[in-house]
Amino acid sequence: xxxxxxxxGIPHKGWILxxxxxxxxxxxSEDETEYESCxxxxxxxxxxxxxxxxxxxxxxxxxxxVCAEKMTNxxxxxxxxxxxxxxxxxxxxxxxxxxxxxxxxxxxxxKVEDHxxxxxxxxxTSKYKVMIDKTIGNKFFKxxxxxxxxAFNGIEYFKExxxx
Ligand SMILES: [Zn+2]
Numbered sequence: 001x002x003x004x005x006x007x008x009g010i011p012h013k014g015w016i017l018x019x020x021x022x023x024x025x026x027x028x029s030e031d032e033t034e035y036e037s038c039x040x041x042x043x044x045x046x047x048x049x050x051x052x053x054x055x056x057x058x059x060x061x062x063x064x065x066v067c068a069e070k071m072t073n074x075x076x077x078x079x080x081x082x083x084x085x086x087x088x089x090x091x092x093x094x095x096x097x098x099x100x101x102x103x104x105x106x107x108x109x110x111k112v113e114d115h116x117x118x119x120x121x122x123x124x125t126s127k128y129k130v131m132i133d134k135t136i137g138n139k140f141f142k143x144x145x146x147x148x149x150x151a152f153n154g155i156e157y158f159k160e161x162x163x164x
Pocket of ligand 1: 038039040041042043063064066067
């Protein structure tokens, strides 16, 4: 692959960071992950892809953190956004190891950072529903594990938005 740092034709500066994504999907293992290569330096096996744009270039560039920092001349945000994703991936992994308790009404529950999460079976559909504190989610889940992951997403959403 081409290393554009050693060539002219592609600007080295003036890029804007659009987004950072984790190419590993939620249930994927390391082997299954489709890593990308950095479009700027050609480095392979990039998990956290930084998407950058330049007004003189028609396509987005998908690059690694180090290149994104140099291209945007921003040595703070690319790394910070990558570590947010990294932390979330770790929290998600830990979430799966949590032990849920069974209440006297046979609902699964867990307490997380001052929130009570309850997973109960809906009487009419016998599918699972998720309740966080007093808020009941709209979705029904056939699978208990899916309901638990929905609870994780709910808590994450709460942390980002500080409200329901
Ligand atoms: Zn690179």
